Amino acid sequence: MPKDGSVVRLDGQGKPLWLVLELTYRCPLKCPWCSNPVDFAGEKSELSTEEWKRVLREGRELGSLQLGFTGGEPMLRDDLEELVGEAHKLGYYTNLITSGVGLSEQRLLALKAAGLNQIQLSLQSSERDLTDALVGARAFDLKIRTARLIKAHGFPMVLNVPVFRQNIDQVNDILDLADDIGVDYLEFANIQYYNWAMINRDELLPTREQLVAAERAVQAARERIGDRMTLYFVIPDYFEDRPKACMNGWGSIHLTIAPDGTAMPCQEARTIEGLTFPTVRDHSLAWLWNESPTFRAFRGDEWMQEPCRSCSEKTEDFGGCRCQAFLLTGDARNTDPVCSRSPHHHLLAEAIERAHAPDRPHQPLVMRTERNSLGCGGGQTKVLHDARR
């Protein structure tokens, strides 16, 4: 292929190119790896339709281009079509990130008419019983039916498969199923261990052998399938030794709004203790993005400590993930332990080893239910205890 000079580097120039709206934390599923806060049930009131519309307008003024409607389950908001319509009118590329529950053909048609560009549907397994057990609801048949409807109505579609010990051996079956459905993008996303996934980390972490086999299967499928379907394989941090360039840097291009209007540099940001999280009810989006102390906390590299501070790769990976650094080391300014130069790197190998210790008694998965959420008391405290023990 000839050398490519057609793309101009898109570094955001200080703009929140990606705006993610978590419309609600309500969800009919109970996935025990959910990225929502462990204490989601204590969430205060959701933004109104008019408040979300103001966020949409202000986001475009700040230069946002990609828009994700997510949750919880965004289909539970009956103003979703109205919000998609407004976003489309404003010039966003609109993505719906859904479990499929509630996405009837009627609503699919309404979303199409409103200008929805793309749908990302989650699928957990190629097997009905395993899917239903993992998500705590009878969802498999509905998901497959919904996937076919999405393609029948001509939407580009991403099938997102969260990957963990229980389903990682099904990569080939899931590939065949996705190909049969006519999926455009298939994303095997090894889950990240925050919030609910952190509580269940011992039960969810795959083995390195499983991971190697899955990656090999995806590579073989890439050669077999060619251009028909784009395959992504997101490696789990715990098996890496170079950190991910998390969010392309803190407060760099990503802006997430929680159901109550809290503005965050990423969906997990409230993991970090000691930061304040003002909302769109009290401030303009421009203030939140440009001025809020939380967004400024880890911008640039002034905040870095060693080994990041003097590292030649700090402009590429930004020291990895702030939330993971906090969760695993207690200080968000530390190097992400994924990095082999981190003095805490050994924590990851130890976590993997502990998860697969032959004498460890297996625990039932802690499902993401309202009861478990409320019962967690200091949910975050429990998470921290799990992470650092």
Add this chain to the structure above:
Amino acid sequence: MTEATHPDMQTRYALNPMYLFRWEDTQEAHVLLYPEGIVKLNRTAGEIIGLCDGHATVASIIETLQQRYPGNDQRVADSIHTSLEVFRAKGWIRRQA
């Protein structure tokens, strides 16, 4: 390869329907938007992709841009052939049947 003998001259290209192509004021550039991605295009790429409407042949795209940028027809033609090959390989545009 010269313009006259290039095998691609009668080919028609259209944007891959997976992509949304438009001008974006805040970037002062054409952009391609697609599931989970944004591509900011330089001026030349934006102009070429803007002409890939499924009807125009490569020959007519070249003619259009030669008129827009007179004085170096061969360079314009070569650059368009190269660009189209890159864009097709990236999956942004597709050959029309």
